[in-house]
Amino acid sequence: MSVLKGMRVVEGSAFVAVPLAGMSLAQMGAEVIRFDRLGGGLDAGRWPLAPNGESLFWAGMNKGKKSIAVDMKSPEGRELITRIITAPGEDAGLFLTNLRVRGWMDYETLSQYRRDLVMVTLTGDRHGRPQVDYTVNPALGIPHMTGPVDSDEPVANALPAWDLIAGNMCVSALLAAERHRLRGKGGQEVEIALKDVAAATLGHLGMIGDVTLNSGDRGKSGNALYGAYGQDFVCADGRGVMVIGLTDRQWRGICKATGTVEAMASLEGRLGVSLADEGNRWRFRNEITAILKPWFAQRRVPEFEAAFNDAGLTWSEFRTVREAVEQDSDLSTENPMFTEVQQPGIGTFRVPAHPAVFSALQRSPARPAPTLGQHTEEILADVAGCTGTEIAKLFDAGVVQSPTFAKPRNAA
Numbered sequence: 488m489s490v491l492k493g494m495r496v497v498e499g500s501a502f503v504a505v506p507l508a509g510m511s512l513a514q515m516g517a518e519v520i521r522f523d524r525l526g527g528g529l530d531a532g533r534w535p536l537a538p539n540g541e542s543l544f545w546a547g548m549n550k551g552k553k554s555i556a557v558d559m560k561s562p563e564g565r566e567l568i569t570r571i572i573t574a575p576g577e578d579a580g581l582f583l584t585n586l587r588v589r590g591w592m593d594y595e596t597l598s599q600y601r602r603d604l605v606m607v608t609l610t611g612d613r614h615g616r617p618q619v620d621y622t623v624n625p626a627l628g629i630p631h632m633t634g635p636v637d638s639d640e641p642v643a644n645a646l647p648a649w650d651l652i653a654g655n656m657c658v659s660a661l662l663a664a665e666r667h668r669l670r671g672k673g674g675q676e677v678e679i680a681l682k683d684v685a686a687a688t689l690g691h692l693g694m695i696g697d698v699t700l701n702s703g704d705r706g707k708s709g710n711a712l713y714g715a716y717g718q719d720f721v722c723a724d725g726r727g728v729m730v731i732g733l734t735d736r737q738w739r740g741i742c743k744a745t746g747t748v749e750a751m752a753s754l755e756g757r758l759g760v761s762l763a764d765e766g767n768r769w770r771f772r773n774e775i776t777a778i779l780k781p782w783f784a785q786r787r788v789p790e791f792e793a794a795f796n797d798a799g800l801t802w803s804e805f806r807t808v809r810e811a812v813e814q815d816s817d818l819s820t821e822n823p824m825f826t827e828v829q830q831p832g833i834g835t836f837r838v839p840a841h842p843a844v845f846s847a848l849q850r851s852p853a854r855p856a857p858t859l860g861q862h863t864e865e866i867l868a869d870v871a872g873c874t875g876t877e878i879a880k881l882f883d884a885g886v887v888q889s890p891t892f893a894k895p896r897n898a899a
Contacts, residue, residue: 489516490845495579495870496661497522497572498552499592501529502619503647504681505585505609506548507654508661513551514841516851520553520866522568525888527556527859537833546830549856550838555867556860556888563886565591570871573601580674581665583657585609594676603674605664607657612682620647623685636709649685656684716741716768718776719805720783727805728788730779735763740800744791745782754778812837826852863889 494517498509506521513519523531533544555571558564569591572582580601587593587608598604611618621643624630630641660677668674689695697705710719716732732738742748751762754774760767768775788804795802812818820827820837828838838853867873867887881887 489851490848491515491517493578494518494581494665495520495574495576496581496583499568499582499584499586501586503548503650504654505583505657506530507651508583508607508657509552510548510550511655511658511841512661514851514853515843518553519551520555520571520862520870521549521857522555522557522559522571523859524559525556525885531859539833541833543833546833546856547838551854552857553862553866554857554860555863557863558886561886563881563884567867567871567881567886568592569597569600571866572597573604574870574872575601580604581661582606583661598674598676601674603668605661605668605674606676607661607664608676608678609653609657610678610680613680618681620649620681623649623682626682627685627689632705632707634707634709636707638707642707649681649688652688653679653681653684711772712769714769715765716772716775718772718779720780722783722788723785724787724789726788728783729803729805731801732768733765733801735765737801738762738765738768740798741779744795744798744800745779747778747782750778751775823850824853828853828855830855831858858890860887860889863887864892 491512494512496509496512496517496519498505498519498521500506500509500521509519509521530545530548531542532540533542535543537543537546557567559568573580580603582597582604584592584606585608587610590596594604594606594608597606618626624643625641630643633644634640634642656679660679664675664677694705705713710729711717712731712733716738717729719727719729721727730741732741742751754771755762758767758771758774760771762768762771762775806814816822818837819825824839824842825837826840827835829835830838838855840850840853844850864878867878867881868875873881878887882889882892
């Protein structure tokens with residue numbers, strides 16, 4: 488997929504959100520140049536790790552990018568990064584970062600070298616304090632909604648939701664600012680705070696209004712779907728399933744497939760309510776579950792799997808990630824999004840391309856992540872405009888590094 492072919496984005500990043508943003512742009516065809524300090528940045532050894540100790544996180548978050556390794560503490564290294572970020576070109580001058588450094592790697596300084604620079608900066612919170620998903624979530628109350636019904640302990644989530652949302656907001660902000668520039672309105676800095684992304688999402692989902700206008704707090708509900716009906720069940724073979732009755736169609740489908748239409752009608756009569764209302768399905772979820780639970784407990788998953796799928800029910804089986812990779816065809820190369828990729832230094836495994844399918848373009852297969860500094864010489868020559876002699880001197884001085892020229896050598 489090359490919908491962004493010709494666009495050049497420079498990325499200085501760590502953690503999840505900004506690397507994800509750069510990787511998403513690269514998968515849509517942009518040339519994304521990532522710079523890191525010599526020996527690797529903060530993500531160079533981040534878990535999960537391959538058996539040989541190489542970072543699978545790095546490999547996952549940097550697919551399709553170019554990499555340059557630079558001594559960012561040296562004046563020469565900082566000057567090189569400045570040249571790369573502000574290099575000429577109508578489709579260049581785009582910078583993504585969460586490593587802003589005042590007086591050097593900030594918009595005020597960099598825009599002096601390129602007035603139409605577009606810079607998207609992700610911060611921790613709007614006050615400039617550091618934040619990550621695991622601090623934002625507790626601050627905003629999400630862990631107190633998560634976990635078993637009978638538990639008072641806050642439960643953190645393994646999925647870095649705010650990082651993922653923020654990363655995609657960085658993509659949309661960069662593209663919006665570039666559109667503004669293409670209309671002749673000039674460059675600008677766009678600042679996004681991770682905590683603001685989370686706070687805004689709480690507002691969008693009605694959670695702020697809920698605690699403002701209602702007296703009760705939303706408590707823990709285990710695996711139940713909040714506000715409608717959705718519940719987990721253990722089947723006769725010990726396997727767990729999740730069944731969703733959010734919409735009326737989904738709800739009627741569950742009742743029909745489990746043969747509980749009459750039992751649910753009887754429950755409605757006893758309660759004096761209509762279970763066609765999703766709020767009532769939430770209020771009386773325990774009574775509904777009491778009817779459905781024996782049905783699942785008496786059946787193995789293969790006994791109803793085909794019927795549920797044929798009926799178009801919204802359901803799934805609980806799996807570990809390993810089981811999902813081994814069993815779910817959507818995580819296999821049967822899904823065109825996935826390709827078996829040889830990742831240098833690690834091995835071959837399934838790698839996803841961008842999930843979007845553009846009707847006017849053919850999806851490009853996933854590409855491996857670069858090794859640290861793999862494109863150093865190419866970037867110095869083609870982007871920073873260095874001569875061969877200058878490049879050799881930079882390597883000799885230890886200002887830059889690449890896998891092939893990691894050690895000092897004689898200048899050309």
